[in-house]
Amino acid sequence: MAPPHRSAARPRPPVAPPPGLAARRVAAELIEGVLHHGRPLDEALDAALAAVAERDRALVRMLVATVLRRHGTLRAVLSRFLTRAPKGGPRLDAALLLGAAQILFLDVPDHAAVDLSVRLAQADHAARHYAGLANAVLRKVAGEGRAALAELTDPGLDTPDWLMARWVKTYGAETAAAIAEAHRHEAALDLSVKDDGAGWADRLGGRLLATGTVRLAAKGAVPQLAGFSDGAWWVQDAAAALPARLLGAVNGLAVADLCAAPGGKTLQLAAAGAIVTAVDRTEARLERLRQNLARTRLDAKVVCADVLTFDGGPFDAVLLDAPCSATGTIRRHPDVAWTKRPQDIAALAELQAALLDRAAALVKPGGRLVYCTCSLEAEEGPRQIAALLERRPELARLPILAGEIGADPAWITDAGDLRTLPCHLTDPDPAMSGLDGFFAARLIVP
Numbered sequence: 123m124a125p126p127h128r129s130a131a132r133p134r135p136p137v138a139p140p141p142g143l144a145a146r147r148v149a150a151e152l153i154e155g156v157l158h159h160g161r162p163l164d165e166a167l168d169a170a171l172a173a174v175a176e177r178d179r180a181l182v183r184m185l186v187a188t189v190l191r192r193h194g195t196l197r198a199v200l201s202r203f204l205t206r207a208p209k210g211g212p213r214l215d216a217a218l219l220l221g222a223a224q225i226l227f228l229d230v231p232d233h234a235a236v237d238l239s240v241r242l243a244q245a246d247h248a249a250r251h252y253a254g255l256a257n258a259v260l261r262k263v264a265g266e267g268r269a270a271l272a273e274l275t276d277p278g279l280d281t282p283d284w285l286m287a288r289w290v291k292t293y294g295a296e297t298a299a300a301i302a303e304a305h306r307h308e309a310a311l312d313l314s315v316k317d318d319g320a321g322w323a324d325r326l327g328g329r330l331l332a333t334g335t336v337r338l339a340a341k342g343a344v345p346q347l348a349g350f351s352d353g354a355w356w357v358q359d360a361a362a363a364l365p366a367r368l369l370g371a372v373n374g375l376a377v378a379d380l381c382a383a384p385g386g387k388t389l390q391l392a393a394a395g396a397i398v399t400a401v402d403r404t405e406a407r408l409e410r411l412r413q414n415l416a417r418t419r420l421d422a423k424v425v426c427a428d429v430l431t432f433d434g435g436p437f438d439a440v441l442l443d444a445p446c447s448a449t450g451t452i453r454r455h456p457d458v459a460w461t462k463r464p465q466d467i468a469a470l471a472e473l474q475a476a477l478l479d480r481a482a483a484l485v486k487p488g489g490r491l492v493y494c495t496c497s498l499e500a501e502e503g504p505r506q507i508a509a510l511l512e513r514r515p516e517l518a519r520l521p522i523l524a525g526e527i528g529a530d531p532a533w534i535t536d537a538g539d540l541r542t543l544p545c546h547l548t549d550p551d552p553a554m555s556g557l558d559g560f561f562a563a564r565l566i567v568p
């Protein structure tokens with residue numbers, strides 16, 4: 123029998139996209155969201171990752187974090203090979219940044235990094251005319267980019283100028299540079315344990331810090347670690363674990379945790395035996411707090427309310443972890459450096475002052491009030507306390523002693539407040555180094 127006639131016009135089978143392209147596309151979308159639309163990464167990440175195969179999720183996170191952490195450096199290298207900014211739109215921009223990040227900082231073969239970025243450009247209507255340019259520029263980065271990188275030694279390059287100028291003013295040029303350098307590295311995985319810190323450090327292959335936190339070099343999926351499903355610990359930066367401890371012995375005391383979600387400090391207070399009322403105005407974040415309580419088998423009264431109008435209490439002690447610019451958490455949230463604006467800090471400082479007044483009104487006579495923020499900005503830290511003490515001179519600061527929380531004395535200010543910086547707690551291994559930048563002050567309410 124004669125073979126069937128093969129038509130020349132017969133459609134070809136679809137060509138499978140090269141492995142890794144889907145992860146790059148999602149990473150490019152997330153980078154565009156942060157850099158071109160000022161969208162916080164947390165808001166977009168869950169939905170974006172849901173669209174990616176599980177095995178690619180860590181890769182997407184790594185790609186996005188590397189581009190955001192080394193954004194200034196990547197632009198400086200790329201600009202050496204571009205005569206002027208190309209008009210290929212946000213997708214071309216993200217494709218170039220992603221390509222350069224993989225070539226210079228990640229373990230991706232140069233040819234794959236170039237090819238995947240060219241494909242990202244080809245698939246976008248505004249960028250496709252510049253796919254050839256992307257190819258040429260990224261080949262140059264592969265050939266000469268490492269030499270260009272070696273000449274870029276200023277750590278401030280990866281920090282927006284306005285933020286760097288603020289830190290130089292507040293902390294001096296040397297410390298500001300150390301902060302910026304610390305932001306270039308991925309933070310360790312810090313765990314707060316219910317008990318037996320030494321035992322958990324041993325079991326998980328980590329280290330028990332003097333503050334009581336168990337620190338691991340960040341790797342792998344957290345829910346897979348021993349003790350997660352039993353609720354033996356929760357993830358919490360070592361600095362973030364300090365403010366709740368400033369309330370002292372809370373066993374049996376009524377404590378309000380204001381602005382509580384997702385609940386790291388609520389869990390600490392509940393584990394220490396406090397009768398906790400956890401207040402937050404964002405229901406979705408409170409749902410995570412409830413899940414955290416359920417997993418750790420700890421108890422707290424959860425209230426969805428605006429602290430400014432919350433009228434519970436009075437309480438033996440109050441912790442206010444106020445909403446802030448979060449510039450102390452850039453190691454963990456590198457998008458913060460690129461999404462926050464100077465005017466955000468002024469607006470947040472106003473809200474913090476109002477929240478502080480309300481928090482102070484909820485404390486029983488003789489009780490303690492701890493105010494904290496994960497910000498490096500003076501307006502959100504010491505200046506809030508100075509202004510509060512001017513408004514309410516009857517309140518008194520109860521100075522913090524390093525020894526009571528296992529802190530380094532360098533973390534305590536002359537006024538007796540806590541001020542941790544990302545460049546604190548250095549370790550020869552960058553994966554085990556650093557702290558979130560936290561400010562905390564402790565007051566007695568007469």
Ligand SMILES: C[S@@+](CC[C@H](N)C(=O)[O-])C[C@H]1O[C@@H](n2cnc3c(N)ncnc32)[C@H](O)[C@@H]1O
Binds near residue numbers: 383407427
């Ligand atoms: C820094 S986060 C809190 C982190 C939390 N304390 C922890 O340790 O996990 C700030 C929280 O303040 C909440 N918030 C902001 N403004 C608020 C307000 N006026 N009343 C109540 N909660 C507020 C936000 O929803 C957010 O969850």
